[in-house]
Amino acid sequence: MAGPAEVAPLIRFDQVTKRFPGVVALQDISFSIAAGECHALVGENGAGKSTLGKILAGIHRVSGGTLRINGTRVDFKSPLDASRAGISMVHQELAFCPNLSIAENLFLGRLPHVGPWVNRRLIRERTFKLLQAVGLDADPGLLIEHLSTAQEQMVQIAAAVGLGARIVIMDEPTSSLSHRESERLFEMVGRLKQQGVTLIYVSHRLEEIFRICDRITVLRDGRYIRTLPIHSTNSDEVVQLMIGRPVGEYYPDCVHQPAGEELLRVEGLTAPGRFEQVSFAVRAGEIVGLAGLVGAGRSEVARAIFGVDSFTQGQIFLRNRKTVIDSPRHAIQQGVGYLPEDRKRQGLVLGMNCRENLSLPRLARMQRWGFIQYHQERELVQSYFDALRIRAADMEMVIEGLSGGNQQKIAMAKWLALRCRVLILDEPTRGVDVGAKSEIHNLIDRLAGDGHGILLISSELPEVLCMSTRILVLTEGRLVGELSRQEANQEKLMQMMAGVKNRSNG
Amino acid sequence: MVFDSPMQTRSLATRLMQWKEGSLILVIVLLGTVLTVFSEPISIRDRTTGEMRQVNKFLQPTNLDKLVKNTSFIAIMAVGATMIIISGGIDLSIGSTYCLAAVVGAMFFNYFGPKGSMPELSRWLVIPGGMLLCVLTGMICGMINGSLMVLLRVHPFIITLGTMEIFRGIAFVLTKAQAFTFFPPEFTDGLIRREFNGLYPVPLLIMLLVVAGGGIFLTRTIWGRYVYAIGGNEIASRFSGIRVNRIKILVFTIAGLVGGIAAVIMLGYYGAASSDVGTGYELRVIAASVIGGASLTGGKGTALGALLGALIIQMIDNGIVIFGIDQNYSRIIIGSVIVVAVVLDRFSQSVSRRRLLTS
Numbered sequence: 009m010a011g012p013a014e015v016a017p018l019i020r021f022d023q024v025t026k027r028f029p030g031v032v033a034l035q036d037i038s039f040s041i042a043a044g045e046c047h048a049l050v051g052e053n054g055a056g057k058s059t060l061g062k063i064l065a066g067i068h069r070v071s072g073g074t075l076r077i078n079g080t081r082v083d084f085k086s087p088l089d090a091s092r093a094g095i096s097m098v099h100q101e102l103a104f105c106p107n108l109s110i111a112e113n114l115f116l117g118r119l120p121h122v123g124p125w126v127n128r129r130l131i132r133e134r135t136f137k138l139l140q141a142v143g144l145d146a147d148p149g150l151l152i153e154h155l156s157t158a159q160e161q162m163v164q165i166a167a168a169v170g171l172g173a174r175i176v177i178m179d180e181p182t183s184s185l186s187h188r189e190s191e192r193l194f195e196m197v198g199r200l201k202q203q204g205v206t207l208i209y210v211s212h213r214l215e216e217i218f219r220i221c222d223r224i225t226v227l228r229d230g231r232y233i234r235t236l237p238i239h240s241t242n243s244d245e246v247v248q249l250m251i252g253r254p255v256g257e258y259y260p261d262c263v264h265q266p267a268g269e270e271l272l273r274v275e276g277l278t279a280p281g282r283f284e285q286v287s288f289a290v291r292a293g294e295i296v297g298l299a300g301l302v303g304a305g306r307s308e309v310a311r312a313i314f315g316v317d318s319f320t321q322g323q324i325f326l327r328n329r330k331t332v333i334d335s336p337r338h339a340i341q342q343g344v345g346y347l348p349e350d351r352k353r354q355g356l357v358l359g360m361n362c363r364e365n366l367s368l369p370r371l372a373r374m375q376r377w378g379f380i381q382y383h384q385e386r387e388l389v390q391s392y393f394d395a396l397r398i399r400a401a402d403m404e405m406v407i408e409g410l411s412g413g414n415q416q417k418i419a420m421a422k423w424l425a426l427r428c429r430v431l432i433l434d435e436p437t438r439g440v441d442v443g444a445k446s447e448i449h450n451l452i453d454r455l456a457g458d459g460h461g462i463l464l465i466s467s468e469l470p471e472v473l474c475m476s477t478r479i480l481v482l483t484e485g486r487l488v489g490e491l492s493r494q495e496a497n498q499e500k501l502m503q504m505m506a507g508v509k510n511r512s513n514g
Numbered sequence: 515m516v517f518d519s520p521m522q523t524r525s526l527a528t529r530l531m532q533w534k535e536g537s538l539i540l541v542i543v544l545l546g547t548v549l550t551v552f553s554e555p556i557s558i559r560d561r562t563t564g565e566m567r568q569v570n571k572f573l574q575p576t577n578l579d580k581l582v583k584n585t586s587f588i589a590i591m592a593v594g595a596t597m598i599i600i601s602g603g604i605d606l607s608i609g610s611t612y613c614l615a616a617v618v619g620a621m622f623f624n625y626f627g628p629k630g631s632m633p634e635l636s637r638w639l640v641i642p643g644g645m646l647l648c649v650l651t652g653m654i655c656g657m658i659n660g661s662l663m664v665l666l667r668v669h670p671f672i673i674t675l676g677t678m679e680i681f682r683g684i685a686f687v688l689t690k691a692q693a694f695t696f697f698p699p700e701f702t703d704g705l706i707r708r709e710f711n712g713l714y715p716v717p718l719l720i721m722l723l724v725v726a727g728g729g730i731f732l733t734r735t736i737w738g739r740y741v742y743a744i745g746g747n748e749i750a751s752r753f754s755g756i757r758v759n760r761i762k763i764l765v766f767t768i769a770g771l772v773g774g775i776a777a778v779i780m781l782g783y784y785g786a787a788s789s790d791v792g793t794g795y796e797l798r799v800i801a802a803s804v805i806g807g808a809s810l811t812g813g814k815g816t817a818l819g820a821l822l823g824a825l826i827i828q829m830i831d832n833g834i835v836i837f838g839i840d841q842n843y844s845r846i847i848i849g850s851v852i853v854v855a856v857v858l859d860r861f862s863q864s865v866s867r868r869r870l871l872t873s
Contacts, residue, residue: 316753340755354753357746358812368743369754371736380733422754 018043018206023073026059033059035234046207047219051227051250052441057210061177065097066090080159096168097177106153111135114398138166158189177208179263186301194220214243252341259357268292272430277322280310281487298465301505305485306465307349309326310432315339315347345423349434355419363389363403370425392421413444434465469498523779528709538822543652545829553836579691579713581832586717589824590776592802593728594769596820599803601765602812603670608773609795610681611655615777619648620694637700649774654769660763663675686790690870693788717779728817745812802827807853
C-alpha cells in the first residue's frame with residue numbers, strides 16, 4: 009500500500025477477459041493505473057496490449073471482468089461513450105476523414121452551427137488554438153490527406169485535448185515517426201503529464217518507454233505478467249518478461265565475409281522533388297544500410313529501383329550491365345526483390361492465405377498450360393515455412409490472422425522463393441515483435457552470407473548500425489555521406505541525417 | 515439441448531453454412547420446398563398415354579425446364595460478372611454486350627437463313643460461323659471495356675456505364691429497330707432447342723460447361739489466382755510482378771465472351787432478336803453474382819456461386835408466376851433477396867471464420 013497506484017487507482021482492470029471468435033485475446037487481466045502517470049503497456053505482437061487499449065477506448069467491449077474508472081464500474085459501448093468519460097485514443101491507422109480539413113475533423117460530430125450552417129470562422133479559430141497547444145504549425149483548413157503521419161498524430165492529440173480528455177491512449181505512436189518527430193511527441197507527452205493527463209503508452213520501443221513512462225506493465229499471450237516502476241527495472245528484464253525467456257543476442261553476430269561481385273549500381277538517379285544524384289553500389293554479401301529521416305527519400309529511391317516510380321535521370325546497372333527497369337515485374341525478372349515498407353498495403357494480399365501469398369510472384373514458373381502445379385506450390389511453401397520458422401496453424405491460414413512477424417516473414421519469403429539476389433528491404437522489422445525481430449535480423453544476415461546483396465532501409469538506428477556493412481546517409485533526397493561499420497555510431501549518424509538544413513515540417 | 519435430433523439438424527445446417535456455397539444451396543432447397551408445397555396442382559396431358567393427370571405446378575419437368583433455361587442466360591453472364599467483381603471491377607454493359615452479340619448473330623443467321631439472301635450456303639459453315647461471330651462480338655465488347663478502363667484509367671463503373679449505352683446504340687443502329695428472325699432451323703430446333711422427351715437440355719449443358727470452365731479458370735489456373743490477388747490488393751499484386759492491366763483486360767474479355775455465349779443460347783432458343791433484348795440484364799447479372807457471394811470490394815466470389823445466385827433469382831421469378839402474384843412485385847422481392855443474401859453471407863463468413871480460428 010505504498011505506490012501511488014494503490015492510493016488512487018484511476019483506472020482499474022479487474023479480471024478483464026476479451027474473446028474474439030476462436031481466440032482469447034486477453035485473459036483475467038487485473039491491474040490498475042494511477043491518475044497522472046504515464047503507464048507503458050508492452051508485450052510482443054499478439055500479447056493483447058492494443059486490445060486492452062481498445063477496450064479502454066470503447067472500441068472493443070469486454071467479454072468478462074470489469075473496468076473501473078475512478079472506482080465506478082464502466083462499460084463503454086462505443087468510442088463515443090469512452091470519450092464522454094474523458095478517454096481518447098491516438099491510433100496509428102486512419103482516425104480521420106482524409107478528405108476533410110483539420111478543422112472539420114476536429115469538430116466532426118459536434119460542428120458548431122447556426123441552424124444548418126456551420127460556423128466556419130469559429131471552428132477555424134478554435135482549431136488554431138488547439139493546434140498551437142500541441143505545437144503544430146499548420147493551417148486549420150489543410151486537408152488531412154496532405155499531412156504527414158507525424159502531423160496527423162499531433163492533430164489526433166489536439167483532438168484529444170480539445171475534447172478535454174483526462175486519459176489518452178497512444179498506440180505505437182512513434183512507429184512511423186522520424187527521430188525528430190518522436191522528440192516532439194515526447195515533449196508533448198511531458199506537457200500532457202504536467203496538465204495531469206493520464207497516459208497509456210503502447211509501444212515496442214523500450215528505449216522511449218524508459219525515457220517517458222513512470223510504470224510499465226508487461227503482457228504476454230493475453231495474460232498479465234507484471235507491473236514494474238520504471239526506475240527499478242531495466243530493458244533486459246522487461247524483454248525477458250515479454251518473451252518469457254532470457255534473450256540471447258538482440259542482433260546477430262554479423263560475420264561479414266569480403267564483399268563479392270557488384271550486383272547493383274545506381275548512378276546519378278534523379279527524380280525532381282524526391283531525390284537527386286543518388287549513386288551507390290551494392291555487392292554480393294553486403295548489407296548496405298540506407299539511413300535518413302522519414303521523408304528523406306529512402307523509400308522513393310527504393311521504389312525507383314524497383315520500377316514502381318519513374319525517374320528522370322540516372323542509370324541502373326545490374327551486375328555491371330545497364331538495365332532499364334520500368335515495372336516491378338521487370339525488376340523481379342532481373343532478380344531484384346523489394347520488401348515494401350507497408351506490408352499490409354503493398355506487401356501482402358491480406359484476404360488470401362499464406363500459401364497463395366508466398367507463391368504469388370513465383371506462380372508463373374509453377375504452371376503447365378496455365379494450370380497451377382499444386383504439389384510444387386505446396387513443396388515450395390512448406391520449405392520456406394520450415395526454413396523461416398513461420399508460425400501459422402498451416403499454410404492455408406489467412407494472412408490477416410497472422411502476427412506481424414510471421415506476415416513479414418512471408419513477405420520476405422516471396423522474394424527468396426524467386427531467388428532474387430538483390431533485396432531491397434524497406435523497414436523489415438516495423439511492427440514486428442521482439443522475438444520475430446531477431447529472427448528476421450538473423451535471416452537478413454544469413455542471406456548476405458549466401459551472397460545476396462541487400463539494401464536495408466530502416467528508421468531504427470540501432471538496426472541500421474548493427475546490421476549494415478556500410479551505411480549511406482540520405483538527407484532531403486541527396487546522399488550526404490557514407491560510413492563504414494567501424495566508424496559509424498548513433499551520434500555521427502544522427503548528425504549526418506539531420507546535419508544539413510532542417511526541414512520546416514517533419 | 516433436450517432433444518437430440520434438432521441438435522443434429524443444426525449441426526448439418528452449420529456444416530452447410532461453413533461451406534462457401536452451402537448457405538446458397540440451403541436457400542435453394544428451402545425455396546424449392548416452399549414452391550412445391552404451396553403451389554396448386556394442375557392438370558396436364560401425359561405425352562405418352564395422352565391422359566390427363568395431376569402434377570405439381572412447380573415440381574414438374576416442363577416448369578423446371580423453363581426455370582433452367584431462364585437461369586442459363588443469367589448464370590452464364592454472371593460467371594463473367596463474378597470474375598470482374600472478384601478483380602475489384604464492375605460491368606454495367608453486360609446486358610448491352612449480350613444484346614449487340616445477339617443482334618449481330620441474328621442478322622447473320624437471318625441473312626443465311628431460309629428466307630435470307632444466301633439460304634444455300636452449307637449449314638456446316640453457317641451455324642459454327644454464326645455462333646463464332648456472336649461470341650467474338652461479345653469478346654470484342656469486353657476487350658473494349660477492359661482496354662478503355664486500363665488506357666484511360668477510369669473506373670470501370672464509368673466506362674461500362676458509357677459502353678452500356680454505346681453497345682445498345684450500335685445494336686439499334688444496325689437493326690434499325692427491327693427484329694431479325696427466320697434462322698436456319700438446324701441451329702434452332704436442331705441444336706439449341708433440340709427436344710428430348712419434351713425437354714430442352716442444351717442450355718443447361720452449356721451453362722454447366724461455362725460454370726465448370728469458369729470455376730476451373732478461377733481456382734486452378736495462375737490467371738484465376740491473379741484475379742483474386744488483384745481484387746484483394748492491387749498494389750501488392752503489382753509489386754509481386756503481376757501484369758495487372760493485362761489480367762483486367764482478360765477478365766473483361768472473358769465476361770464479354772460469356773455474354774456472347776448467352777446470346778447464342780438466346781438466339782437458338784427463341785429464334786429471334788432485336789435491339790431491346792437483355793434490357794436491365796446487367797443488374798440481374800450483378801445481383802446474381804452478389805447473391806452468389808461475390809464481394810464488391812473485390813477478392814471474393816466463385817463461379818458456382820454465380821450459378822446458384824442466378825438460380826435463386828429465377829426461382830423467385832418462377833414462384834411469382836406460379837403463385838399468380840402480380841409481376842410488379844417481383845422487383846421488390848428480388849431487391850429484398852439481394853440485401854438478405856449479403857447479410858446472410860456475412861453471417862456464414864463469421865461462422866467459417868470462427869471455425870478457422872479455433873482449428
